[in-house]
Amino acid sequence: MRIKNIDISAKMPKKYDVALHLCVIMLMIFGTLMIVSTNVGSASSPIKIVTVLIKQVLFVIVSYFLMTFFANNFTMRRAQRLYLIIGFLLLVAMLSTQLFMDTYGSKAWIRIPVPAVGEITLQPSEFCKVFLIIVLAVFIEVAGKRRFDWWAIMRIPIFFFFMYLCLTALQKDFGAVLVMIMMCFTCCLLVSNSSLKKFQKCIGIGLMIGLFGLFLCFLIPDQLSSFLANIPVLSHISSRIEIAADPFLNPQVSGYQLINGLYGFARGGLQGVGFGESIQKYGYLTQSDNDFILSIVVEEIGIFGLAFVVFMYGLFIHRLFYYAFRTSSEGYKIILVGTAMYLFVHFALNVGGVSGLIPLTGVPLLFISSGGSSLMSIMVAVGICQSIISRIRRQGVLTQKAQRKKSP
Numbered sequence: 001m002r003i004k005n006i007d008i009s010a011k012m013p014k015k016y017d018v019a020l021h022l023c024v025i026m027l028m029i030f031g032t033l034m035i036v037s038t039n040v041g042s043a044s045s046p047i048k049i050v051t052v053l054i055k056q057v058l059f060v061i062v063s064y065f066l067m068t069f070f071a072n073n074f075t076m077r078r079a080q081r082l083y084l085i086i087g088f089l090l091l092v093a094m095l096s097t098q099l100f101m102d103t104y105g106s107k108a109w110i111r112i113p114v115p116a117v118g119e120i121t122l123q124p125s126e127f128c129k130v131f132l133i134i135v136l137a138v139f140i141e142v143a144g145k146r147r148f149d150w151w152a153i154m155r156i157p158i159f160f161f162f163m164y165l166c167l168t169a170l171q172k173d174f175g176a177v178l179v180m181i182m183m184c185f186t187c188c189l190l191v192s193n194s195s196l197k198k199f200q201k202c203i204g205i206g207l208m209i210g211l212f213g214l215f216l217c218f219l220i221p222d223q224l225s226s227f228l229a230n231i232p233v234l235s236h237i238s239s240r241i242e243i244a245a246d247p248f249l250n251p252q253v254s255g256y257q258l259i260n261g262l263y264g265f266a267r268g269g270l271q272g273v274g275f276g277e278s279i280q281k282y283g284y285l286t287q288s289d290n291d292f293i294l295s296i297v298v299e300e301i302g303i304f305g306l307a308f309v310v311f312m313y314g315l316f317i318h319r320l321f322y323y324a325f326r327t328s329s330e331g332y333k334i335i336l337v338g339t340a341m342y343l344f345v346h347f348a349l350n351v352g353g354v355s356g357l358i359p360l361t362g363v364p365l366l367f368i369s370s371g372g373s374s375l376m377s378i379m380v381a382v383g384i385c386q387s388i389i390s391r392i393r394r395q396g397v398l399t400q401k402a403q404r405k406k407s408p
Contacts, residue, residue: 027316030308032053066380067379069383105172106173121372125176126377132183136184137335179346179363264285339385342378
């Protein structure tokens with residue numbers, strides 16, 4: 001069905017990647033099952049479980065529709081025409097989070113009361129991550145057709161990047177700040193435009209400084225946490241560094257969540273205790289359906305549950321890089337690699353945090369953790385990637401037909 005050249009059908013476009021599509025569906029189904037399982041521990045009645053299931057299914061349906069919508073309608077030309085409107089709407093949404101109640105000290109959500117399922121929360125910073133990938137791709141694509149200096153190419157992406165970064169820091173969501181930095185910096189390093197070589201050197205130096213800071217968390221955790229404790233905005237990060245270095249330093253308060261998460265990993269073993277049979281979700285892990293859901297996955301399904309998630313993530317990233325290496329468009333390449341990095345950075349920060357390898361960041365495990373915003377945003381990114389993949393594959397078929405006609 002089309003309305004003014006906008007396709008609103010639920011079908012995928014021709015030549016989309018089936019493996020990527022099946023991967024996404026399997027991850028959503030698996031995530032929904034695990035979210036329902038984890039909420040059994042905190043539910044006061046069967047009605048609560050049904051409510052959680054209805055809410056999650058609603059998010060899945062909306063997310064799937066968003067994926068098909070962007071898969072059928074995304075073009076670089078439309079993105080170039082609409083990026084200012086969307087960018088400023090997201091700025092307004094980011095500012096509006098300050099009007100709502102905080103959660104664990106962070107004002108990162110817009111709260112919408114819904115009679116049937118209770119309260120639905122939206123996290124604008126999740127959509128900002130996808131927007132940053134798109135706006136960077138748009139300007140890199142335009143620069144490929146014209147001779148611009150690096151400032152003419154990057155001034156708009158840099159403006160939105162720092163605005164979203166500052167507003168996300170104001171929300172005290174430093175996990176999202178870290179995701180934005182790592183995701184955007186990686187995309188910038190992959191651009192082959194000669195005008196950006198000096199800019200890329202600065203990005204490379206910034207990444208090296210960031211990695212050095214990460215090593216400091218392990219080399220001198222006490223000194224670093226003491227330094228951050230004296231900065232009011234970053235004081236809560238100091239306790240997370242201390243917890244990562246020694247979770248048993250304060251087992252009843254700051255280390256409580258991480259310790260119980262590690263108990264879940266240890267209890268699961270190879271085969272797990274069985275789906276729905278977790279003990280840790282019964283009050284021991286208050287974030288069992290969100291940040292620490294991987295601990296419940298391993299406890300219930302064992303190492304096979306972790307292997308399933310890793311395999312699906314690996315397949316997802318492989319398919320995106322496969323097409324990124326088969327397109328000459330810099331813009332397409334940025335979107336495909338940026339989405340792959342979006343997933344990978346979330347995975348690395350979540351798994352590293354819940355296993356105690358790095359400080360906790362509060363970053364969800366995409367497709368698996370509860371949260372409609374993270375699911376909808378990654379599905380928007382997948383839809384955009386499927387639109388690009390469809391176009392790449394159709395162009396490949398046309399090229400092959402042209403070559404056959406030229407051959408004697």
